[in-house]
Amino acid sequence: MKTTGYAAHSHDTPLVPYEYNCRQLREDDVAIEILYSGVCHSDLHTVKNDWGWTLYPSVPGHEIVGRVIAVGAKVTGYNKGDHVAVGCMVDSCQQCSQCHAGEEQFCEHGFTQTYNSPDPHTKEITKGGYAKNIVVREEFVLAVPAALDLAKTAPLLCAGITTYSPLRTWNVGPGSHVAVIGMGGLGHMAVKLAVAMGAHVTVVSRSAHKKADAEALGADAFLLSNDEHSMEQAASTFDLIVDTVPVKHDVTPYVPLLKIDGTLTLVGQVGPMAEMNTVPLVMGRRRIAASLIGGIAETQEMLDFCARMNILPEVEMITMEQINEAFERLERADVHYRFVIDMQKSTF
Numbered sequence: 001m002k003t004t005g006y007a008a009h010s011h012d013t014p015l016v017p018y019e020y021n022c023r024q025l026r027e028d029d030v031a032i033e034i035l036y037s038g039v040c041h042s043d044l045h046t047v048k049n050d051w052g053w054t055l056y057p058s059v060p061g062h063e064i065v066g067r068v069i070a071v072g073a074k075v076t077g078y079n080k081g082d083h084v085a086v087g088c089m090v091d092s093c094q095q096c097s098q099c100h101a102g103e104e105q106f107c108e109h110g111f112t113q114t115y116n117s118p119d120p121h122t123k124e125i126t127k128g129g130y131a132k133n134i135v136v137r138e139e140f141v142l143a144v145p146a147a148l149d150l151a152k153t154a155p156l157l158c159a160g161i162t163t164y165s166p167l168r169t170w171n172v173g174p175g176s177h178v179a180v181i182g183m184g185g186l187g188h189m190a191v192k193l194a195v196a197m198g199a200h201v202t203v204v205s206r207s208a209h210k211k212a213d214a215e216a217l218g219a220d221a222f223l224l225s226n227d228e229h230s231m232e233q234a235a236s237t238f239d240l241i242v243d244t245v246p247v248k249h250d251v252t253p254y255v256p257l258l259k260i261d262g263t264l265t266l267v268g269q270v271g272p273m274a275e276m277n278t279v280p281l282v283m284g285r286r287r288i289a290a291s292l293i294g295g296i297a298e299t300q301e302m303l304d305f306c307a308r309m310n311i312l313p314e315v316e317m318i319t320m321e322q323i324n325e326a327f328e329r330l331e332r333a334d335v336h337y338r339f340v341i342d343m344q345k346s347t348f
């Protein structure tokens with residue numbers, strides 16, 4: 001099946017329209033017409049080859065919402081016309097202990113990324129959501145609950161699950177005290193999800209002007225990280241800190257905010273971190289951890305939870321033609337809080 005997407009052909013050229021073939025429908029495949037695609041910071045990192053592993057031409061996008069247009073003979077869960085979603089993974093071995101545990105993101109043989117990954121069968125490089133179509137095996141297709149607004153659902157597939165999974169891993173619920181550092185695509189979802197789970201949620205930021213935004217998202221409190229007095233007063237009060245900062249930084253000032261046995265989990269930065277002082281870790285048996293998206297079953301659980309609790313990201317709709325401008329704004333963190341490409345309003 002022929003389709004059109006937007007691709008980067010090198011690290012320093014803009015994305016341009018690009019025609020290619022989706023793979024032949026296999027018996028366990030679902031063919032999707034993409035309606036909406038979220039714009040994740042990873043897309044920008046990949047296009048610019050910031051991690052050094054980009055395979056050009058690169059069609060990014062791993063926050064995909066669409067409509068089923070065809071199914072393979074052995075597909076049982078989806079029918080033509082269903083609203084479905086695809087996140088960061090499109091395949092894994094399905095045989096190893098991690099796959100059996102529903103943690104495909106930790107597949108012992110490595111999962112296949114939605115874009116920029118060799119397809120395990122055809123060896124072709126996968127192409128993502130900045131396109132009109134995608135073909136994905138059934139096991140990696142999610143059902144979009146009817147209650148969710150389709151236009152706003154896309155960012156749940158990466159930003160949503162990336163923050164939902166650690167909140168579940170560390171048993172956040174009523175009575176939990178959660179802090180969120182960083183108020184971008186990930187941070188704003190962490191706030192909304194933790195509030196919906198019943199936690200007392202504090203946004204930690206170095207800019208006082210973020211206070212109103214934090215309150216608007218439903219946060220219970222705001223902590224100015226460069227105000228030493230407030231930081232001291234907040235010492236030993238949090239069960240979990242979700243650190244969504246997407247660049248190299250020092251976590252040492254935040255660790256004393258954790259209770260004894262509390263955890264700071266990194267979900268934003270992939271790569272080197274600044275040198276830290278272990279004293280506040282040692283003095284409280286505190287932990288620094290990290291988390292990577294979530295499994296397929298947990299992603300479906302997250303979508304169902306968001307539908308039930310009426311949780312949706314704050315989005316700014318764009319067309320495919322505006323993607324290069326959107327990337328420039330994303331680089332300056334000039335978005336509240338996620339761009340979503342509307343494929344039907346795009347003219348490519």
Ligand SMILES: [Zn+2]
Nearest residue numbers: 040041042158
């Ligand atoms: Zn992402």
Ligand SMILES: [Zn+2]
Nearest residue numbers: 093096099107
């Ligand atoms: Zn596996």
